[in-house]
Structures are given as C-alpha cells and as structure tokens.
Amino acid sequence: MKVEEKIQRTLEILTESRHAIALTGAGISTPSGIPDFRSPKSGLWNNANPFEVASIASFKRQPQDFYDWIHPIAKLVLEAEPNPAHLALAQLEDQGFLKAIITQNVDMLHSRAGSKTVFEVHGHLREATCMRCYTIYPAKPAWYQFVDTGDIPHCRGCGGVLKPNVILIGEQLPVSVMNQAKNQARICDMMIVVGSSLEMAPAGDLPTLAIESGARLVIVNFSSTYIDDLADVVIHGDVVDILPRIVASLNNL
Numbered sequence: 001m002k003v004e005e006k007i008q009r010t011l012e013i014l015t016e017s018r019h020a021i022a023l024t025g026a027g028i029s030t031p032s033g034i035p036d037f038r039s040p041k042s043g044l045w046n047n048a049n050p051f052e053v054a055s056i057a058s059f060k061r062q063p064q065d066f067y068d069w070i071h072p073i074a075k076l077v078l079e080a081e082p083n084p085a086h087l088a089l090a091q092l093e094d095q096g097f098l099k100a101i102i103t104q105n106v107d108m109l110h111s112r113a114g115s116k117t118v119f120e121v122h123g124h125l126r127e128a129t130c131m132r133c134y135t136i137y138p139a140k141p142a143w144y145q146f147v148d149t150g151d152i153p154h155c156r157g158c159g160g161v162l163k164p165n166v167i168l169i170g171e172q173l174p175v176s177v178m179n180q181a182k183n184q185a186r187i188c189d190m191m192i193v194v195g196s197s198l199e200m201a202p203a204g205d206l207p208t209l210a211i212e213s214g215a216r217l218v219i220v221n222f223s224s225t226y227i228d229d230l231a232d233v234v235i236h237g238d239v240v241d242i243l244p245r246i247v248a249s250l251n252n253l
Contacts, residue, residue: 010218010233014250017189021101021191023191024193028103053069055169067150075147084243100118102118106120108120133157188210190215194239196225198225219235220243221235
C-alpha cells in the first residue's frame with residue numbers, strides 16, 4: 001500500500017472514530033531540534049551511562065553530573081519551537097477529532113502548539129522541586145540562569161538543589177497522570193502512535209492495552225515497533241510530513 005493510500009485509510013478510521021487519541025515519543029520533537037535518547041546519530045546515551053547521570057540515586061548523590069550532562073540539552077529545549085507535527089495534532093484536537101495526547105516527552109511542545117488535553121507521563125520541565133524542602137518553583141527562570149551560567153539551580157529558601165519535574169531512572173511515574181493515560185487507552189476507539197519506538201514501558205505498553213480494549217491502531221514512525229503487525233495502518237515516514245498531510249486531506253473531505 002502506498003503512503004497516500006495509507007493516509008486515506010487513516011482518514012477513514014479517524015472519521016469513523018468517536019474517541020481518538022495520540023501517543024507521542026521523542027520522534028515528534030527531534031525535528032524541533034531536541035535529540036532523542038537512542039538514535040545512533042543523536043542519541044543522548046551514546047557518550048553517557050544513564051545510571052551515572054540520569055538516575056534518581058545518582059542525582060541525590062552527585063547532582064553536578066546530571067546538570068553537566070543536561071546543560072547543552074537545556075539550551076536546545078529552551079530554543080525549541082513546536083513543529084508541523086505538533087501543530088497538526090493540535091488542529092485535530094481543535095476540530096474535535098482527537099480527544100487527548102499522551103506524551104513521553106518532557107519538552108511541553110504539545111501545550112505550546114495549542115493542544116489542551118495532554119498527559120505528560122514522564123513529567124515536564126514546567127516546574128522544579130527542591131530536594132530538601134520540596135518547594136516547587138516555576139522552572140523557566142532557573143533554566144535560563146542555568147543555561148547562562150552552568151551553575152546548579154538552588155532553592156531560594158533553604159539552599160537545596162532543585163530537580164526538574166521530569167522522571168529520572170528509578171523514579172515512579174506520576175500515578176495520577178499514568179492512570180489517566182491508561183484510562184484513555186482503555187476507552188479510545190483509535191490510537192495513533194507518533195514518533196515512538198514503544199521501547200519504554202509502561203508507556204510503550206499502552207497500544208497493546210488499546211487494542212485489547214477494541215481500538216484501532218495507526219503508527220507513524222521511522223522505525224518498526226513491536227506492535228506493527230497488529231496495527232491497522234503503519235506509515236514509516238517523517239512525522240512532520242505525514243501528520244500535516246493527514247490534516248490537509250481531512251480538510252479537503
């Protein structure tokens with residue numbers, strides 16, 4: 001089946017659905033300049049051991065290692081803008097076709113693109129929490145200062161180290177958000193996976209939950225996933241090309 005035929009099949013499923021949702025991963029944000037964690041060309045783990053720089057145990061023991069590693073990435077996140085794939089999903093929600101987005105990303109680009117119902121299962125960079133007194137701060141001022149100086153951000157009250165509200169290795173995912181994401185997977189009648197290899201559990205297991213609950217599945221991703229054989233449509237292509245084409249075709253119906 002050619003790409004255009006797959007897009008048309010996706011449109012058929014989308015227009016027939018009553019509760020379609022999207023699950024997005026790093027691949028939707030790499031076109032915005034944010035590197036992913038695993039690709040050979042831009043993977044963030046290529047030159048770093050995740051358990052040494054990005055686990056909650058190592059952060060508590062030596063936060064400097066985390067901040068040294070994250071420093072170049074922090075600037076990229078601050079400068080990143082939503083790309084056509086983010087905007088396409090926001091349009092689908094605005095037009096009533098998409099009911100929610102579950103994202104594995106922490107960059108907040110979905111919200112900035114205009115999406116309203118977004119479940120950030122791996123946390124976000126909107127806030128930071130003091131590891132000593134647990135005061136929560138808006139993260140943006142601390143991030144800008146950190147990018148400029150490279151200095152670890154500290155709590156203004158007690159002087160404790162601030163940790164961005166992202167989920168590090170060894171931390172539990174936010175229970176409320178994850179429960180809502182699972183509920184969306186159970187009640188949806190269509191899930192479109194965008195830019196995710198689906199290798200990270202438990203978020204990567206949500207398509208299985210959706211299929212078991214009777215939903216149709218569409219996957220838009222460069223590489224194959226474990227569940228391609230069970231999907232109704234699989235498009236191995238660039239999300240910034242495919243998603244806007246889906247929206248354009250929908251508007252032409």
